[in-house]
Amino acid sequence: MTRRGWYERKEIQKVTTDWVKMNCGSLTKREIELLQIIHDRKLVRRDHLEVISPSYRYIEKNRTQIINRAIGKLFTKLCIDKVHEEQKIGRGSLPCIVAIDKAGAIVLDVPHRRRITHEKRIIKGETYTFRQLPNYTRHVNGINKVEVDTINICEESGGKILSWRHEYGRSFKWENEKITLIPDVVATIEINGNPFDFYIEYDTGTEDRRGSKKFPTIKKKILKYKAWEQSDLWQKDFNKFPTILFITEDKSNKGSRIKYFNKKCEEMGLDGYGIYHESYTNFFKSLVQMV
Numbered sequence: 695m696t697r698r699g700w701y702e703r704k705e706i707q708k709v710t711t712d713w714v715k716m717n718c719g720s721l722t723k724r725e726i727e728l729l730q731i732i733h734d735r736k737l738v739r740r741d742h743l744e745v746i747s748p749s750y751r752y753i754e755k756n757r758t759q760i761i762n763r764a765i766g767k768l769f770t771k772l773c774i775d776k777v778h779e780e781q782k783i784g785r786g787s788l789p790c791i792v793a794i795d796k797a798g799a800i801v802l803d804v805p806h807r808r809r810i811t812h813e814k815r816i817i818k819g820e821t822y823t824f825r826q827l828p829n830y831t832r833h834v835n836g837i838n839k840v841e842v843d844t845i846n847i848c849e850e851s852g853g854k855i856l857s858w859r860h861e862y863g864r865s866f867k868w869e870n871e872k873i874t875l876i877p878d879v880v881a882t883i884e885i886n887g888n889p890f891d892f893y894i895e896y897d898t899g900t901e902d903r904r905g906s907k908k909f910p911t912i913k914k915k916i917l918k919y920k921a922w923e924q925s926d927l928w929q930k931d932f933n934k935f936p937t938i939l940f941i942t943e944d945k946s947n948k949g950s951r952i953k954y955f956n957k958k959c960e961e962m963g964l965d966g967y968g969i970y971h972e973s974y975t976n977f978f979k980s981l982v983q984m985v
Contacts, residue, residue, distance in 0.1 A: 701776075701823065701825075703769060703770045703772070705772075706772060706796075709772055709796040709797050709800065710800075711800055713797070714797050714800045714801060717771055717772075717797070718771050718773060718797055718801055721768075721771075721773070721801065723749075724747075724749040724750070724764070725764050725767065725768060725773075726801065726802075727747060727748070727749050728743065728747055728749075728750075728761075728764060728765075728768065729768070729773060729774070729794065729798045729801060729802055730802060731743065731746055731747055732774060732792055732793060732794055732798070733794045733798070733799075733802055733804060734860055735834065735837075735838055735860060736793065736809055736830075736834055737791050737792070737793050737809055737810075737827070737828075737831060737834045737835070738791065738792055738793075738834075738838055739788070739789050739790070739791050739792075739835060739838065740758075740761065740762070740765065740789035740790050740791070740792065741758075741789045742835075742838040742839065742841070742842050743761065743792070744757055744758065744761050745842045745845055745846070746838065746841055746842060746845065747761075751845070765790070765792060768792075768798065769792075769795075771797055772795050772796055772797040772798075773794070773795055773797045773798035773801060774792045774793060774794060774795050774798055775792065775793050775794075775795045775808075775809070775810045775825070776790045776791065776792045776793075776810075777790065777791055777810050777825035777826075777827060778790050778791070779791060779827065779831070791810075791827060791831065791835075793808075793809035793810050794806065794807075794809070809827075809828060810825050810826065810827060810828075811825070811826045811828075812824070812825060812826075813826065832898050833896060833898050836896050836898060836941075836943065836971060837860070837878050837879060837894070837896045839971070840879075840894060840896065840941060840971070840974060841858060841879070843974055843975050843978070844858075844881070844883065844978065846975075847975060847978055847979055847982070848883055848885075851885060851979070851982060852885075852886075853883055853884055853885040853886075853982065854883065854884050855881065855882075855883050855884075856882040856883060856884050856889065857880070857881060857882040858879060858881045859879065859880045859881070860878070860879060861876050861877070861878065862876075862877065862879075862880040863875060863876035863877075864876075864922065864927070866921075866922070866925055866927055868921040868922075868924070868925055869921075873918055873921050873922070874918075875918045875919065875921075875922050877893040877894060877895060878894050878895055878896045879893065879894035879896075880893055880894075880931075880936070881893075881894065883982070885982045890937075890981075890982060891932045891934065891936035891937070892936045892937040892938070892939055893919070893936050893937070893938045893939065894939050894941060895915060895938065895939070895940045895941070896941050896942075896971075897912075897940060897941065897942035897943065897944065897951065898942075898943050898944070899942055899943050899944025899946065899951065902951075909950075909951060909954050909955075912940075912951065912954060912955055912958070913954075913958060916955070916958045916959060916962060916964065916966070917962075919938055919962075919964055919966075920962045920963075920964060923935050923964065935964075935965070936965075937965045937966065937967065937981075938959065938964060938965065938966035938967070939966070939967055939969065940952070940955045940966065940967065940968040940969070941968075941969055941970075941971050941974055942968065942969075942970060942971065943970070943971050945970065949970075951968065952968035952969065952970070953968070954968075955968035956968050967981075
Protein backbone atom coordinates (compact mmCIF):
# COMPACT_ATOMS: atom_id res chain seq x y z
CA MET A 695 0.00 0.00 0.00
CA THR A 696 1.12 3.59 -0.58
CA ARG A 697 3.04 5.25 2.24
CA ARG A 698 2.66 9.01 2.38
CA GLY A 699 5.89 10.73 1.41
CA TRP A 700 7.71 7.61 0.21
CA TYR A 701 5.49 7.29 -2.88
CA GLU A 702 4.59 10.96 -3.18
CA ARG A 703 4.88 12.22 -6.76
CA LYS A 704 2.76 13.86 -9.41
CA GLU A 705 1.41 11.21 -11.74
CA ILE A 706 1.18 12.09 -15.44
CA GLN A 707 -1.51 10.47 -17.53
CA LYS A 708 0.62 10.37 -20.67
CA VAL A 709 4.40 10.73 -20.52
CA THR A 710 5.68 12.02 -23.87
CA THR A 711 9.09 12.69 -25.35
CA ASP A 712 8.48 16.43 -25.00
CA TRP A 713 7.59 16.00 -21.32
CA VAL A 714 10.80 14.03 -20.75
CA LYS A 715 12.90 16.72 -22.48
CA MET A 716 11.40 19.37 -20.21
CA ASN A 717 11.57 17.42 -16.95
CA CYS A 718 14.47 14.96 -17.21
CA GLY A 719 17.19 17.12 -18.73
CA SER A 720 19.02 17.36 -15.41
CA LEU A 721 19.78 13.65 -15.17
CA THR A 722 23.46 12.94 -14.62
CA LYS A 723 25.55 10.27 -16.37
CA ARG A 724 25.55 8.33 -13.12
CA GLU A 725 21.75 8.39 -12.94
CA ILE A 726 21.42 7.32 -16.57
CA GLU A 727 23.81 4.47 -15.78
CA LEU A 728 21.39 3.40 -13.04
CA LEU A 729 18.51 3.44 -15.51
CA GLN A 730 20.41 1.17 -17.91
CA ILE A 731 21.33 -1.27 -15.14
CA ILE A 732 17.72 -1.40 -13.92
CA HIS A 733 16.38 -1.89 -17.43
CA ASP A 734 18.78 -4.74 -18.21
CA ARG A 735 17.80 -6.61 -15.04
CA LYS A 736 14.02 -5.89 -15.06
CA LEU A 737 14.01 -5.38 -11.28
CA VAL A 738 16.85 -4.49 -8.91
CA ARG A 739 16.92 -4.28 -5.14
CA ARG A 740 18.57 -1.12 -3.84
CA ASP A 741 21.38 -2.85 -1.95
CA HIS A 742 22.22 -4.90 -5.06
CA LEU A 743 22.15 -1.76 -7.18
CA GLU A 744 24.76 -0.13 -4.94
CA VAL A 745 27.28 -2.85 -5.85
CA ILE A 746 26.30 -3.55 -9.46
CA SER A 747 26.62 0.13 -10.42
CA PRO A 748 30.32 0.96 -11.03
CA SER A 749 29.66 4.64 -10.32
CA TYR A 750 28.26 4.00 -6.84
CA ARG A 751 30.27 0.91 -5.85
CA TYR A 752 33.39 2.81 -4.83
CA ILE A 753 31.70 5.59 -2.90
CA GLU A 754 33.12 5.16 0.60
CA LYS A 755 30.96 7.52 2.62
CA ASN A 756 27.15 7.68 2.74
CA ARG A 757 26.77 5.46 -0.33
CA THR A 758 23.30 4.31 0.67
CA GLN A 759 22.10 7.87 1.28
CA ILE A 760 23.53 9.04 -2.05
CA ILE A 761 21.91 6.27 -4.08
CA ASN A 762 18.64 6.74 -2.18
CA ARG A 763 18.65 10.40 -3.26
CA ALA A 764 19.19 9.31 -6.86
CA ILE A 765 16.36 6.79 -6.59
CA GLY A 766 14.09 9.49 -5.12
CA LYS A 767 14.93 11.87 -7.96
CA LEU A 768 14.38 9.24 -10.66
CA PHE A 769 11.12 8.17 -9.03
CA THR A 770 9.81 11.74 -8.83
CA LYS A 771 10.63 12.28 -12.51
CA LEU A 772 8.74 9.07 -13.44
CA CYS A 773 11.95 7.41 -14.66
CA ILE A 774 11.62 4.50 -12.25
CA ASP A 775 8.97 2.91 -10.07
CA LYS A 776 9.68 1.40 -6.67
CA VAL A 777 8.12 -0.83 -4.06
CA HIS A 778 9.09 -2.93 -1.03
CA GLU A 779 8.73 -6.68 -0.82
CA GLU A 780 6.29 -7.93 1.78
CA GLN A 781 8.15 -8.70 4.98
CA LYS A 782 7.15 -10.75 7.98
CA ILE A 783 6.04 -8.77 11.02
CA GLY A 784 8.88 -7.93 13.37
CA ARG A 785 11.66 -8.33 10.81
CA GLY A 786 11.81 -4.75 9.59
CA SER A 787 11.68 -3.64 5.98
CA LEU A 788 13.82 -4.85 3.10
CA PRO A 789 15.51 -2.43 0.67
CA CYS A 790 13.18 -1.17 -2.03
CA ILE A 791 13.02 -2.79 -5.44
CA VAL A 792 13.07 -0.54 -8.50
CA ALA A 793 11.99 -0.94 -12.12
CA ILE A 794 11.99 1.28 -15.19
CA ASP A 795 8.99 3.57 -15.53
CA LYS A 796 7.66 5.40 -18.60
CA ALA A 797 10.02 8.38 -18.61
CA GLY A 798 13.02 6.14 -18.01
CA ALA A 799 12.13 4.04 -21.04
CA ILE A 800 12.00 7.20 -23.18
CA VAL A 801 15.38 8.38 -21.82
CA LEU A 802 16.92 5.01 -22.77
CA ASP A 803 14.93 4.82 -26.03
CA VAL A 804 13.56 1.37 -25.22
CA PRO A 805 10.00 -0.01 -25.09
CA HIS A 806 8.33 0.35 -21.70
CA ARG A 807 7.03 -2.71 -19.93
CA ARG A 808 5.44 -2.25 -16.53
CA ARG A 809 7.08 -4.56 -14.00
CA ILE A 810 5.40 -3.20 -10.87
CA THR A 811 1.63 -3.23 -11.20
CA HIS A 812 -0.64 -0.61 -9.61
CA GLU A 813 -4.09 -1.03 -8.16
CA LYS A 814 -5.96 2.03 -6.97
CA ARG A 815 -8.43 1.67 -4.12
CA ILE A 816 -10.59 4.20 -2.33
CA ILE A 817 -10.53 3.76 1.44
CA LYS A 818 -12.60 6.12 3.60
CA GLY A 819 -12.75 8.64 0.79
CA GLU A 820 -9.00 8.62 0.08
CA THR A 821 -7.32 7.05 -2.93
CA TYR A 822 -4.47 4.66 -2.24
CA THR A 823 -2.19 2.97 -4.73
CA PHE A 824 -1.22 -0.63 -4.01
CA ARG A 825 1.95 -1.73 -5.78
CA GLN A 826 2.58 -5.38 -6.56
CA LEU A 827 5.77 -7.13 -7.66
CA PRO A 828 5.63 -9.82 -10.37
CA ASN A 829 5.87 -13.52 -9.52
CA TYR A 830 9.39 -13.75 -10.98
CA THR A 831 10.82 -11.31 -8.39
CA ARG A 832 12.48 -14.05 -6.35
CA HIS A 833 14.23 -15.40 -9.44
CA VAL A 834 15.49 -11.96 -10.48
CA ASN A 835 16.65 -11.16 -6.94
CA GLY A 836 18.60 -14.41 -6.90
CA ILE A 837 20.36 -13.67 -10.19
CA ASN A 838 21.22 -10.15 -9.05
CA LYS A 839 22.63 -11.49 -5.78
CA VAL A 840 24.85 -13.89 -7.76
CA GLU A 841 26.11 -10.90 -9.76
CA VAL A 842 26.88 -9.01 -6.55
CA ASP A 843 28.73 -12.04 -5.17
CA THR A 844 30.73 -12.37 -8.39
CA ILE A 845 31.69 -8.68 -8.32
CA ASN A 846 32.89 -9.05 -4.72
CA ILE A 847 34.92 -12.16 -5.57
CA CYS A 848 36.56 -10.38 -8.50
CA GLU A 849 37.33 -7.38 -6.32
CA GLU A 850 38.99 -9.60 -3.72
CA SER A 851 41.00 -11.64 -6.24
CA GLY A 852 42.10 -8.80 -8.50
CA GLY A 853 39.89 -9.99 -11.34
CA LYS A 854 37.18 -8.20 -13.27
CA ILE A 855 33.94 -8.90 -15.07
CA LEU A 856 34.44 -8.43 -18.81
CA SER A 857 30.87 -9.26 -19.80
CA TRP A 858 27.61 -9.98 -17.97
CA ARG A 859 24.65 -10.42 -20.30
CA HIS A 860 21.13 -11.20 -19.12
CA GLU A 861 18.93 -13.59 -21.12
CA TYR A 862 21.28 -13.47 -24.09
CA GLY A 863 19.29 -15.95 -26.14
CA ARG A 864 20.20 -17.83 -29.29
CA SER A 865 17.92 -19.59 -31.76
CA PHE A 866 19.38 -22.21 -34.05
CA LYS A 867 18.51 -25.37 -35.95
CA TRP A 868 19.80 -28.73 -34.86
CA GLU A 869 18.78 -31.98 -36.53
CA ASN A 870 15.90 -30.19 -38.31
CA GLU A 871 14.55 -28.82 -35.04
CA LYS A 872 14.47 -25.13 -34.09
CA ILE A 873 15.97 -24.66 -30.65
CA THR A 874 15.99 -21.53 -28.52
CA LEU A 875 18.50 -21.37 -25.69
CA ILE A 876 18.16 -18.50 -23.21
CA PRO A 877 20.58 -18.70 -20.28
CA ASP A 878 19.78 -16.47 -17.31
CA VAL A 879 23.29 -15.03 -17.66
CA VAL A 880 26.17 -15.34 -20.11
CA ALA A 881 29.33 -14.04 -18.46
CA THR A 882 33.07 -13.67 -18.90
CA ILE A 883 35.44 -12.77 -16.10
CA GLU A 884 39.18 -12.25 -16.18
CA ILE A 885 41.40 -13.75 -13.50
CA ASN A 886 45.20 -13.43 -13.64
CA GLY A 887 44.89 -12.25 -17.22
CA ASN A 888 42.93 -15.35 -18.25
CA PRO A 889 39.29 -15.25 -19.36
CA PHE A 890 36.72 -17.60 -17.86
CA ASP A 891 33.40 -17.98 -19.69
CA PHE A 892 30.29 -19.40 -18.07
CA TYR A 893 26.53 -19.69 -18.29
CA ILE A 894 24.28 -19.30 -15.25
CA GLU A 895 20.99 -21.10 -14.80
CA TYR A 896 19.31 -19.89 -11.61
CA ASP A 897 16.80 -22.21 -10.00
CA THR A 898 14.36 -21.29 -7.23
CA GLY A 899 13.18 -24.89 -6.97
CA THR A 900 9.63 -24.19 -8.10
CA GLU A 901 9.76 -26.32 -11.28
CA ASP A 902 9.58 -30.11 -11.43
CA ARG A 903 8.29 -30.38 -7.86
CA ARG A 904 6.29 -33.58 -8.35
CA GLY A 905 9.16 -35.92 -9.07
CA SER A 906 12.28 -36.17 -6.96
CA LYS A 907 14.08 -38.39 -9.46
CA LYS A 908 12.96 -37.01 -12.81
CA PHE A 909 13.45 -33.36 -13.64
CA PRO A 910 12.12 -32.78 -17.18
CA THR A 911 12.76 -29.02 -17.14
CA ILE A 912 16.38 -29.45 -16.07
CA LYS A 913 16.87 -32.26 -18.58
CA LYS A 914 15.46 -30.14 -21.40
CA LYS A 915 17.88 -27.31 -20.57
CA ILE A 916 20.86 -29.65 -20.58
CA LEU A 917 19.82 -31.12 -23.93
CA LYS A 918 19.63 -27.60 -25.38
CA TYR A 919 23.13 -26.84 -24.14
CA LYS A 920 24.40 -30.08 -25.69
CA ALA A 921 22.81 -29.21 -29.03
CA TRP A 922 24.33 -25.71 -28.80
CA GLU A 923 27.74 -27.21 -28.10
CA GLN A 924 27.51 -29.65 -31.01
CA SER A 925 26.37 -26.91 -33.39
CA ASP A 926 29.74 -25.15 -33.03
CA LEU A 927 27.91 -21.81 -33.41
CA TRP A 928 29.09 -20.85 -29.92
CA GLN A 929 32.62 -20.52 -31.35
CA LYS A 930 31.66 -17.08 -32.68
CA ASP A 931 31.67 -15.88 -29.07
CA PHE A 932 34.09 -18.17 -27.23
CA ASN A 933 37.30 -20.13 -27.77
CA LYS A 934 36.12 -22.85 -25.41
CA PHE A 935 32.58 -23.94 -24.63
CA PRO A 936 31.59 -22.16 -21.39
CA THR A 937 31.09 -23.85 -18.05
CA ILE A 938 27.43 -24.18 -17.00
CA LEU A 939 26.60 -23.20 -13.42
CA PHE A 940 23.26 -24.43 -12.11
CA ILE A 941 22.62 -22.43 -8.94
CA THR A 942 19.65 -23.53 -6.87
CA GLU A 943 17.90 -22.43 -3.69
CA ASP A 944 16.18 -25.80 -3.30
CA LYS A 945 17.52 -28.20 -0.67
CA SER A 946 14.68 -30.70 -0.67
CA ASN A 947 15.11 -34.39 -1.48
CA LYS A 948 18.72 -34.43 -0.27
CA GLY A 949 20.06 -32.31 -3.09
CA SER A 950 18.51 -34.44 -5.82
CA ARG A 951 18.27 -31.52 -8.26
CA ILE A 952 22.00 -30.86 -8.00
CA LYS A 953 22.85 -34.55 -8.26
CA TYR A 954 20.63 -34.91 -11.33
CA PHE A 955 22.16 -31.87 -13.04
CA ASN A 956 25.73 -32.98 -12.37
CA LYS A 957 25.03 -36.52 -13.55
CA LYS A 958 23.34 -35.40 -16.78
CA CYS A 959 26.14 -32.95 -17.59
CA GLU A 960 28.68 -35.71 -17.09
CA GLU A 961 26.68 -38.05 -19.34
CA MET A 962 26.48 -35.34 -22.02
CA GLY A 963 30.15 -34.44 -21.79
CA LEU A 964 29.41 -30.88 -20.61
CA ASP A 965 31.41 -28.95 -18.03
CA GLY A 966 28.60 -28.23 -15.59
CA TYR A 967 28.29 -27.80 -11.84
CA GLY A 968 25.21 -27.75 -9.66
CA ILE A 969 25.57 -25.81 -6.41
CA TYR A 970 23.45 -24.26 -3.68
CA HIS A 971 23.19 -20.49 -3.85
CA GLU A 972 24.55 -20.08 -0.33
CA SER A 973 27.65 -22.07 -1.37
CA TYR A 974 28.25 -20.05 -4.54
CA THR A 975 30.91 -17.70 -3.15
CA ASN A 976 33.18 -20.45 -1.79
CA PHE A 977 32.62 -22.64 -4.84
CA PHE A 978 33.34 -19.85 -7.30
CA LYS A 979 36.48 -18.81 -5.43
CA SER A 980 37.85 -22.34 -5.75
CA LEU A 981 36.77 -22.52 -9.38
CA VAL A 982 38.56 -19.34 -10.45
CA GLN A 983 41.76 -20.55 -8.82
CA MET A 984 41.91 -23.17 -11.55
CA VAL A 985 41.60 -20.58 -14.34
